[in-house]
Amino acid sequence: MAPPFLEIRNLAKRFPTRQGREPSPWVIRDLSFAVGEGEFVTLIGPSGSGKTTLLNMIAQIDAASDGQILFSGDAIAASDPKSLRPGLDRRIGYVTQDDNLLPWRTTIDNVLFPLEVQGRLDDKTRAHAETLIKAVGLSGYERYYPHELSGGMRKRTSLIRTLVYDPPVILMDEPFAAVDAQTRAQLQEDLLRLWEMGRKTIIFVTHDIAEAIALGDRTLVLTKQPTRIAAEHKIPFRRPRNVKDIFALEGFASVYETIRAEIQ
């Protein structure tokens, strides 16, 4: 049997203990799950459940204390911080909670940034960037600096900045948490539409149960610290989905209630 596309095996994390203090607690312990290629997995858990830490470890900007991360069967997680390979050769994209746009670059220059640093900036990739800008409604704002954009626009910019270089896996850390409900619904629609176009593997962290159900093929529920997987739900709704109507679908209420009960 082929190994899973991305597998997390008994992952554990504790931060270094400061001198003269109690040993720091385990943030994550014995956490395991697998993700198939092209699958949209949503992770949901109480706040402070180490969700960002988990994504940081998968993106390789933070070292695991124990356990393994396997990418197509190859172990990639390093417990030695010095041998981390952030983004693992551009195969793992990461849309962080804060937009982390470069403030001195305009919208278009922020979107082109990954192509530029990867030496892949040409007419074709530039056209692709322009298509994405159009697809999320940022046309006309190409020459604006981040501080001149609204929160929702910055989120869109940060989202397509990762999509533009086409990493096979994309991690998303509550990317829409900081925007108002209406903008969020619009961003979710945008994301689903873009995902239908490319079918990337997505691991999407959220604390919004409805969002987890609306977006995911599968939803994993995390426990409190030390974080493990508490439960797993296959989301039965057909695609393409309409985020705004998801509440009305038969079965939504029962999945919602079950997940809510599982999150402590």
Added chain:
Amino acid sequence: MTTIDQVISTPAEPLISRKTAVLLGQLGFAAVLLIAWQWAADAFGIIFFAPPLAVLQRLYEMAASGEMFWDIWATLKVSAIGFVIAMVAGAILPFGLRLSPRVTEAVEPYIFWSQGIPKYALAPWLILWFGIGELPKVIIVIAMTFYVIFYNTLAGVRAVDFRLINMARVMGASEKVVAREVIWKSIQPFFYAGMKIAMPHAVGACIVGEFLVSTEGVGYYIEHARELSDTVGVFAGIVVATALVLVINALVNWLERRALAWRPVARDMR
């Protein structure tokens, strides 16, 4: 019918605009200063206070003979060479130190202590070594400006948002690209703040150097005039030195505005 616009309408235009009023005030203040200067010349005598018109006359003569420009050139050359060396070293060193926290810890105290040396106290020793040419002055200029640039850049490098660095790395940026595209761009405000402080220091240090050892330059002109009890010359030299610093400041401000054009501006400041 009264609309809300009319009710909270802006007050009527004043007789003279705000800009004109400010300009008039500035001119008035300049006139007061000039009158005070003239009064001081009358009160203390020409040996201590050169009258403004005599200074103006001298400046015209210096410009007409071309002497002024040679002196400016000499001072500018030494200041610029020293400043550029200090700037490059002060900007690059923090980038090097960033790579190794251990080396930083070892080296930083020495940089801090060496800053405590009164730089002009080194002058006799530098003359001993390098004679009375340009080199001792260049070294003094470097010593007077390096620390400002270095500490500003270091503070900037330490203040860089680490999340931006991680973002760039995840996207496949090499450490070289991270240094150039993220860190260097982030520290621009710090770097320019350092430049603005260091530039006048560079000219100042060069002029003091010229007091001590020189045969040319604005500092030499001032010191030479003093030796001849030519107070008008001393004043003219000071005016030239001031003008030089102001022009350089304007240049740095212009460069800064260009480099930091992306920054949010408070548009309604008036």
